[in-house]
Amino acid sequence: MSYLSEQEIIRRKKLDQLKLLGINPYPSEEYNVTSTICNILKNFTEKETISIAGRLMRLRILGKASFGEIKDHTGCIQIYFSKNHLDSEEMGKEDTYNIFLKKLIDIGDIIGVTGFLFKTKMNEITIYAHKLTLLSKSIRPLPQVKVDKKNKKTYDAFSNTEQRYRMRYVDLIVNDHVKEIFLKRTRIIQEIRNFLDDKGYIEVDTPILQSIPGGAIARPFETYHNTLGIPLYLRIANELYLKRLIIGGFHGVYEFSRNFRNEGMDRIHNPEFTVLELYIAYKDYYWMMNFTEKLMKCIWNKFQEKENNHINFKTPFSRISILDSIKKYTGFDLEKMEKEDLRKVCQKLHIEENVKMSKAKLIENIFEEKCEKNYINPTFIIDYPVEMSPLTKRHRHKKNLSERFELIINGQEIANAYSELNDPIDQLNRLREQMKFSEKNTKDESMSVDQDFIRALEFGMPPTAGIGIGIDRLVMLLTQKNSIQEVLLFPQMRPEKGGKK
Template identity: 45%
Template sequence: MMNNHGEEKNLNELLQIRREKLKHLQSINKDPFKIEKVAVTHYSQQIIEKFEELEGQRVTIAGRIMAKRGHGKASFINIQDKDGRIQAYVREDAVGEEAYELFVEYDMGDIVEIKGDIFKTKKGEISVKASEIHLLSKSLQILPDKWHGLKDQDLRYRQRYIDLIVNPDVKETFLKRNKIIKSIRNFLDDRGYLEVETPILTTIAGGAAARPFLTHHNTLGLDMQLRIANELYLKRLIVGGFDKVYEMGKMFRNEGISIKHNPEFTNIELYAAYEDYESMMEITENLVAYCAEEVNGTTVVNYQGIEIDFKPPWKRASMHDLVEEKTGIDFYSIESDEEARRIAKNQLHLDVKDSMTRGHLVNLAFEEFCEKDLIQPTFVLHHPVEVSPLAKRNPDNPLITNRFEAFANTWEIANAFSELNDPIDQRARFEEQLKQRESGDDEAHPMDEDFIHALEVGLPPTGGLGIGVDRMIMLLTDSASIRDIILFPTMKPLQKED
């Protein structure tokens, strides 16, 4: 049995052989890296799907050698291009003795150009019979046969370029991601929403409860932050007269990494003047259902063995009712925050802080006891005002807001509300958030004087919605981790060995 040192030595020898092959090619003026352009005429799937009309035609294909078999003066190779794989048949008498001698030395992973005629082998496999073959890029590394195990899973994220080459299903996931992104845009564009761009680099990271990444602008001598949300800028545009706007892009939150959290993630927010949170519920359920139909042909998805149906209408339930149903406690009937904290601590065994109000406790109890049961798509309504600093109060109960979060597979996938447009109330909410920040909550919302000024100019009644695009894509592609649907997820650098 070969030890690790022996395997490493063998690997180094194989890598050195590839470099020697490259040196030889360069010495005879056949350096592949000097080739700049190839006039590709057809791709693998196109040839396979349209074989009957293309049979016998001359084509030019290009791609990576993924398999090579044969001996003597004829060989078969499998070429992988952007669409898939196709077989090529290379004979010495067809490509010429010199070209065939060079071809024999080609390795798995090398990128080649092939010119030839389309035909079907005796075994019935659609192939290209090469009349010319040229090396376009010499692979100096060795592709793995397959990936398996936890260690290799980590490498797949770090070396996504290899993952995409050797695992066709991974490429398919990202093609689906692209289709979902396009579907979101099509859905909103058709409803009259205008796509806009707002700053990523800001002096105040507002619009959500999250810790921002900090940076510094040298020329201005100014501390800045990466955005955690784009809400406040988009609402400024509603003030300015754009009645329907949306932005889809990267957000940045300086928080933990998990199967559903990446510090850099894709989010979409949209705002519509003269609409409310009820309108946003209709958009949410229909948008997700539309994307599911577009990418999978059905609103039903099987996520990690669990069947979830996104067909509208989705279930609706108030946060307070869900908490009372699970715990038997009606927090809003308790006369004081102090008594509510005592009950939450002693009866529910929650981690209660002295600054918490009844509204905070309703939210805390919901997260602890209710979220885990929200498998099928559900709108959770009427969040406490204490945890909703940008949402309009419910006219019948000022302790709650006209807000919802959409849940599926126990995850929050969307957040929306009737936007608070009262500048006096908004200032008071921000000031309360500042008190929470001073008491140790570093995710409390900062004061934003310019945003308040915009509200004073006048924000019409507005509905707003944010959707976690990455989480939605995870559900629609049956991907177990957010890293599976982000091409280059955030990774801790590997430590170099001494």
Template identity: 90%
Template sequence: MLSEQQIIRIKKLDKLKSLGINPYPSNEYKVTSTIYNIQKNFIEKETISIAGRLMRLRLLGKASFGEIKDHTGCMQIYFTKYHLYSDKMGKEDTYNIFLKKLIDIGDIIGVKGFLFKTKMNEMTIHVHKLTLLSKSIRPLPQVKMDKNKKIYDAFSNTELRYRMRYVDLIVNDHIKEIFIKRTRIIQKIRNFLDDKGYLEVDTPILQSIPGGAIARPFETYHNTLGIPLYLRIANELYLKRLIIGGFNGVYEFSRNFRNEGMDRIHNPEFTVLELYVAYKDYYWMMNFTEKLMKCIFNKFQKKENINFKTPFPRIPILDSIKKYTGFNLKKMEKEELRKVCKKLHIEENLKMSKAKLIENIFEEKCEKNYINPTFIIDYPIEMSPLTKKHRNEKNLSERFELIINGQEIANAYSELNDPIDQLDRLRKQMKFKNTKNESMSNESMSIDKDFIRALEFGMPPTAGIGIGIDRLVMLLTKKNSIQEVLLFPQMRPEKGGKK
């Protein structure tokens, strides 16, 4: 059902057409500058042509003021009855009919004119020619300010902002900066890796086996091949195939999909950087990660309470748990771990694996305590089915997670390259996979027989890391929700049956 304002605007649309004015012209509109460049290099009386969205319009008698916004900023515009014209109308009709009766806030317009400063010393465009480039038939939410220039009527409803990100970007100027910064962060990482000689690659999103991580996949079906396929939960196994094939270092900004819960740090689709480098181990990867993180944070987060002094602390996960809970888990089996969880009031049940119980304890009681960058290292082997056994510590693996501001930012291993050991571990995982118990099944990893075959040809010692790009951007933009750093986060369907 159309609102009253929409009905009025559609009538204006029809009137424009009746006057021979195309409200959605297809011809190019020549732009000579941007608002940012105009304001930076202001020249009095310079003739300019710009295009953008009309954000404000204050109609007066013989002269009116407005504000136009392009992709670089906002600027005041000025219209007068005797100097304004358009392609289809003379001066008085352009001002009295076209501007006053048919143009609305939210319309995309082109303006040509000269620059001047008002008595209040505000840079302004005196518009001589007005062109309608796209008629808006939905009114924008108006951002208003009080006398102290404090916003009190902004487009601030969180659900609406995420659902209608296009409107959020139009009316909330600071939102665009988040996503510009996100792009620049990714570019900085890419440049860092390229300078090291590592190759950016693409691997399949549709996979016949959802491997490389423990997660529930999204399922689909390929009609031509007649087989089920899965959206990838990780790209790890494909990147390792490339290391086996002879590449020295490969990386990918991978869009991953996991059919699991949603909260402030989880979205069903997310971006991970994965990097694999031959002839390295997790000690080398810790040193490399320190350099990468310092490079990023020196560029994008110069004034922050987080201390990026290197080397980052390296704390075994079981030592961390002992420090913050008082329990030594080193020799505990599943039933003992369940008792510890009960005492700590942490979720547990008979269906949870030993690895899941340890993970829950760490996440609930330890993770939040690490604000400065910290490597949590040497995870129990049960928690790391793709990781080499520790060279010195029995029952542990050569794995680390990087925790910053109480959140996991990265996960890395000395990669397991023994095909017999790898197959044995995956078979043990499949005992969970084949159970009817959903909780245990979701904690298991599928066997990718082709990956095992690839390992049998020999993979060099390799270090690998996955860095959560969304969480990294949250950290660098000081946002507490992953939805704030995703342009279009997943949402429930709108009420009323809308999709």
């Protein structure tokens, strides 16, 4: 056990001692919990007998009496242990206190406590324990985070970013605010679901394993199906499957889609991420802008943080075309520029460019580098060049543009929406053009031609509006977090050096 710390060695010895005493450190029996800590604190009744279970977070031995703190999924409460009144299933009162509690129980152990409620002289609600049960022995010590509630200070915080993301389970145990982020994430998703369900739209599931990585321009993760003998791809988008359902007769469908892209990682990108995709028949992108305003305002009003009051969610949201935005913040009018002209603009603006980049990619880079950060209040960036939007209808009034918008809030893209292209011949031609360019220049990122999707379009798809909303980024916005890793329970990371300890 040379790789173990001194504390880990001691705890393993305690584990052996417990077994010698006939105490199962990992019992199978159900433990009867009569209340939660939150309910106890809200509905305190003097002398009420209760039974709770949770993790021991503090333990202070004071001779014949000791104080501890237990934490369940709803909160923390103080426990009072008395030598003369504490008992257990396996041991007598004196041994329960002197041996079981004082020598064999550790901070981090999961315990059950039965006792009655009272208030201390400091008016703190406390459980007077008369029975103690070990439910799971912790053989690895927790970080000891000390909180000075009076002065609102935290000492020895478990705050190392890499450790927190790798050991999210520890992060959740010792940093209460982290759990609140993910509870809020769940409530946000549920509120969106309720909003869409109330409109009569149907939640569906579409394949994660796909034979063609379609619906977006991205590099996929590839795998292989042994029985079928074919390569498969983790989905980069679910768009084409949801459109198939509109073709099949559904009026409105949505999916909280887990997508996967084999690309770079930074504070707003993770290889797997969650997107809400919504498609409504007989609507267009103008309708979708109005709908998005209503949805976003609803979510904002319910979940905004006080610190977010610098963002004004007054409707209607501002609207500006992407080319006008670029002209406003760079001074360059890109409307009639060809690829080489765009490259020269990038060079002048010190923006990444190379000969392999398409016109769409060059325009996208300019906007993201020079414009996006300026939009703090919700703003619709509209009317993208056709080259940037191979799945979008051409604009009904503006030549060479498409009926597409992105919603930018606090300098980040939150949503992307189209009047969906439903002309099968135009769609096939645009996908083929996209493929030609990809094969010639950027093989890692491509828009594949899904022949079955084209066949589906040939049966006729009604005019349709579609939108994708980045759930992770929306949660970042509503929880005031600057990194996507903060709102993912288990963000992707490199394996630990030296193997698992």
